[in-house]
Amino acid sequence: MKDKDYSRLFAEFEGVEADLIPVLVRIQERDGYISEEAVRRVSRFLRLSENQIYGVASFYPKFRFTEPGKKSIKVCMGTACHVRGGLFLSEAVGWQLGVGIGQTTADKRFDFQRAGCLGCCTLAPVVMVNEDVHSRMSVIRLKEILEKDD
């Protein structure tokens, strides 16, 4: 990312400590993760130490520090999804892709995460692929989605 990408992003904010979480959210939306460089830039912008930024960012499960894959698979781990078999889906993804939670496949095509609750509980169990929510999933339908090439 270039200087101007950061200055454009920072322009929305006042530059006070309270902006830290929204700034990190915006960076993760843009890059998909919080890179070391991003932390350095934010540190200079908000006048907070890098340690403090890592301290805050690592507290919240939302933030990730490794590069995501092209497709982000998030399996919902909410209660309704759990009751209707979310755990099985999550394991099936692991088996299918050969990666653990929070990891990215070697070819960078997929990364695999668990999500708290996506709030579509009546359509449980759900899996989110990038921004699309797939409802009433099964292990088989999941396999179809993962094998679909695009």
Next chain:
Amino acid sequence: MISFETRREKARRKWDQLEHSKAPVIYIGSATCGRSAGALKVLQAVKETLKEHKLNAKIVQVGCIGPCYMEPLMDIRLADSPRICYANVNPQRARKIIESYLLKGNPLPELAVGHFGENGHPVTEGIPRFFEIPMLQPQVRLVLRNCGMIDPEDIDHYLANDGYQGLLDVLSQKPEEVIEIVKEAGLRGRGGAGFPTYRKWEICRSVPGDQKYMICNVSEGDPGAFMNRALIEGDPHCVLEGLMIASYAIGASHGYVYINSDYHLAIQRLRQAAEQMREYGLLGENILGTGFDFELTIKEGAGAFVCGEETALIGSVEGRRGMPRSRPPFPAVEGLFGKPTIINNVETLGTLPNIIRNGAAWYRGYGVKGNYGTKTFSLVGSVRRGGLIEVPLGTKLRRIIYDIGGGSWKPFKGVQTGGPSGGCLSEESLDIPVEYESMQAAGSIMGSGGMIIMDEDTCVVDLALYFLNFTQKESCGKCSPCRVGTWHMVTILDRIARGESDADDLAKLQTLAETAARASLCGLGQTAPNPVLTTLRHFRAEYLSHVQDKYCRAAVCRELVEYDIDPEKCNGCQRCIEICPTEAISGAKSELHRIDQLRCIKCKACYEVCRYDPLASDAIVIRSRRRAS
């Protein structure tokens, strides 16, 4: 500058025009739940169909009306006819309905679920009134009155439906009078604890200081709850109006909406709503010429469950780790940036405009003594008619689950309320009314409104383990009863679920749970043992069968089940062999297949294929066997 009155007149005319439009109006429920069910594809299909037939119709995107199991929903209103609602619409069906109703005048009653007008109109023959269908009939919609009815992205729709009238009324009164009305109405915090709203406000009001803050809590970290998101997506202005009313009452001039950053659509709608308010002179300095100044900040949080706790939430807004601190001082005295701060739940704030507009006596007409008004719930899990509902307090659980929800798919086992802080209630508790005190007496809590129905396929040990795993991960780590206590509870529960427990594990679990509940610093730790304590109380037999017989009746706990093939049913289709990730199944085509128990990882893939694949014959069974310990 255009006056507020003029704007409202204009908004009313605009609404009237829509209500009495000569052109057909098509409403599509496109909140997050509708979208994930495919509402945007339906929208696309509607547009194409209209274009193809050169039809002129207005399309309005509305919020969620509640019955999520019917999503996506599409309503159509022709001139001089009531609005008719269609459920489970897909692109093909949308096309069929439009072609039939708009072109030929046949509303296809067999596809319609309800209409919004009075009975007796010729086109509604054979269609019930929407609010009289079984799921809606027992409900009372006060907070949700606009959800699904108005366009949430248009402030004029809100204005035309008495929007901002409450704020207008309040600004002509003294703040103390406003607090008095809320006190009389008996409104209690809808976040779950049920603390009287007015009392919090009074404390904050009486603390000296020029700068005070009002925060609306949309952190909604409970898994299985989505009431707050749905309300904001369906009617953002009602929450913002409530926020302003509360701010005026406590003397705050700056309000925050703290919202989970995963709620993209809700954030977008709030931002848009704030812009429109500014344009209409409802934000900024000297609002409507009354001398009241108000600024609004929408703050995105990073979604941690503990941030539902007031002091943790404040930490998160300030840009720190969301860790609670010990109280006092309470936030009402020393909160955000060290200033007096009130934090109210979305639903509490969303109720305020109604109370102010209609008066305290009107509000007390709903609910029962001490528990006035209504409460929204997200009714989910193994229930036939799931969705977002609103009922008066004092309604019996049985009525909610059976009359509104239609009961569970398989025989009913229990209901879980209040999320990870709440508890599980069994069949015997179904006749208790939904009130703050009675729910607590039964061992659960009202909570923010998650209500998860369990049937015989749910194992309570597994559910307790699930919740404890959740709170253990979300525990911020500051105090040891919570950090260490939850970890040990998870370990014991895991042992029970694996069938490796011994007789005194249940007693240990009970002691541990009671200690963590008493000794933890904040609400998270104090309530984290609730799922364990309530399941131990209401479902002890199930724990005992896990401990003594190593038997899981629901066949959920993985170490206690095995996968088998029913030789009577298996037709040798080899579908399970293709899908098995560990090559545990073998067998030739058209011959009985066999599962190698040592290789089987119990991933359920074969089970699903066998049940749902057209070639397969539902031969795979998952069963748990009693074993003597």
